[in-house]
Amino acid sequence: MLRSFYPRNITFKRHGQEDWLMVKGEITNSSGKNYNAVVFRIVVFIKSTPIGSAAVTINGFYNGQTRTFEKQIEELGYSKVANEITRCEIYAESAY
Numbered sequence: 001m002l003r004s005f006y007p008r009n010i011t012f013k014r015h016g017q018e019d020w021l022m023v024k025g026e027i028t029n030s031s032g033k034n035y036n037a038v039v040f041r042i043v044v045f046i047k048s049t050p051i052g053s054a055a056v057t058i059n060g061f062y063n064g065q066t067r068t069f070e071k072q073i074e075e076l077g078y079s080k081v082a083n084e085i086t087r088c089e090i091y092a093e094s095a096y
Helices: none
Strands: 005-014 020-029 035-046 049-061 066-077 087-095
Touching: 005 035, 005 087, 020 035, 020 049, 020 087, 035 066, 049 066
Parallel strands: none
Antiparallel strands: 005 020, 020 066, 035 049, 035 087
């Protein structure tokens, strides 16, 4: 399932009202299958250490579609970590 979904254009931004870290991007379904829902796990790292994660659900995710997402990483303050983030991993946890 991992190779069937392709995240891209991942950016980090500050929430409009608070100092929360927001992750924004796109995911393409290249699985050859249509899904009612897919749950993706987003993991944010500083060097090799994971510092936070969140799950995002995309409903009605059809083969060939590219969908945008935006998710708050609840335990992370933007001003504290944004300049130190070195990578972000996104993978499908479940799909049906």
